[in-house]
Amino acid sequence: MTTDAGDRLRTLLPQNAAERLQSLRLAEGRATLVLDATGLATSDRDAMEAAVKQALEGDAEVSEVRVAMMADKADEAAPVKSGPVQKIIAVGSGKGGVGKSTVATNLAVALARSGRKVGVVDADIYGPSQARLLGTEGQKPVAHDSRLVPVASQWGVPVLSMAHLSNPGQAIAWRGPMASGAVTQLLQGHWDDAEIIVVDLPPGTGDIQLTMLQKFKPAGAVIVSTPQDLALMDATRAVELFSKSGVPIIGVVENMAGYICPHCGEVSDPFGTGGAEAAAREMGTAFLGRIPLDIAIRRESDAGTPTAAGDGPQAEAFANLARSVADWVDSR
Ligand SMILES: Nc1ncnc2c1ncn2[C@@H]1O[C@H](COP(=O)(O)OP(=O)(O)OP(=O)(O)O)[C@@H](O)[C@H]1O
Ligand SMILES: [Mg+2]
Numbered sequence: 001m002t003t004d005a006g007d008r009l010r011t012l013l014p015q016n017a018a019e020r021l022q023s024l025r026l027a028e029g030r031a032t033l034v035l036d037a038t039g040l041a042t043s044d045r046d047a048m049e050a051a052v053k054q055a056l057e058g059d060a061e062v063s064e065v066r067v068a069m070m071a072d073k074a075d076e077a078a079p080v081k082s083g084p085v086q087k088i089i090a091v092g093s094g095k096g097g098v099g100k101s102t103v104a105t106n107l108a109v110a111l112a113r114s115g116r117k118v119g120v121v122d123a124d125i126y127g128p129s130q131a132r133l134l135g136t137e138g139q140k141p142v143a144h145d146s147r148l149v150p151v152a153s154q155w156g157v158p159v160l161s162m163a164h165l166s167n168p169g170q171a172i173a174w175r176g177p178m179a180s181g182a183v184t185q186l187l188q189g190h191w192d193d194a195e196i197i198v199v200d201l202p203p204g205t206g207d208i209q210l211t212m213l214q215k216f217k218p219a220g221a222v223i224v225s226t227p228q229d230l231a232l233m234d235a236t237r238a239v240e241l242f243s244k245s246g247v248p249i250i251g252v253v254e255n256m257a258g259y260i261c262p263h264c265g266e267v268s269d270p271f272g273t274g275g276a277e278a279a280a281r282e283m284g285t286a287f288l289g290r291i292p293l294d295i296a297i298r299r300e301s302d303a304g305t306p307t308a309a310g311d312g313p314q315a316e317a318f319a320n321l322a323r324s325v326a327d328w329v330d331s332r
Contacts, residue, residue, distance in 0.1 A: 005061055017035060020048075029061065029063035029064060035052070049067045087220075088219055091107065092201040098226045101124070101200050103321075108196075109157055109306045110322035111196060113309070113319070119160075119193075120158070120197070121159075125202070126202065129161075129200070130200055139164060140165075141189070147188055158193075184215065187199070187216050213242070219329065222253060225253070225276045250328045252287055254276035256292070257273065257290035258290065267292065288324050
């Protein structure tokens, strides 16, 4: 394309589109434009695209117009544009079974107890657990304006999970893009009242995590690790994934740290102590505390009565975690 043709086409653009022009190419009669659509509602984008097409199609050298709208990621991330700005806190780990879901539930419940408006999104599409953990199994969310309304739980924490949308025991065998679409639906629910959305991530670094990080840029991430070396190595990987995606790490929680004997209450450390704290220090991230391995936590989780909603040292451990996370959110 000659500079002349480029300049001429530029002058044909409506002013609001010209201001947003990122690039313009003309090759074999096809004009390709990239516009910055940050902050535009869908209807405004459509109108701008139509106006651009109309303006350029009249040019003798142009036989086809293609318009690509690019939006700033953070801008698309806001689940509700006009409501209060929700902060997404992702709870992740490098490896499965370390207690992400348990920590996510109890963190949310502890935050709610401290007066925060908080919701939970279960991004584990293939193995959802939040309906069970929050005692909302069997409830079905309704949709308003084609967006899901979160399901209320007894703990003051509304929740959206695939478990609310699929039948119990039904295997979900969706491919990556569909699963990512499902996560998007859960995150774009009516979260208007929530100040913080705690997202329970599936383990690993697959499509779902990537969609999450790219589309709904979390404000920060909490990494859950167990004291074993292997889990710590995996935690390092999770830290790297978040860091690479530009998501700040709030810190590392050591879960199943020390075993509390259900009979005598004595604490033992079959996997050693301090490993996660040392690893957090090495990775330059904060250490957010320890949650002991306690059969009561498991029992309460299975019963849908989160430990953080009760009293006692374990509830206190989750309350401390919530305090650290809330302080971090407030400092942003
Ligand atoms: N501190 C704890 N004490 C006792 N049991 C725990 C503790 N944390 C988690 N558990 C139990 O360990 C199991 C795994 O926990 P959870 O489902 O939260 O892990 P996860 O990391 O979310 O797993 P997945 O990767 O499968 O999603 C559950 O049965 C849970 O009740
Ligand atoms: Mg889980």
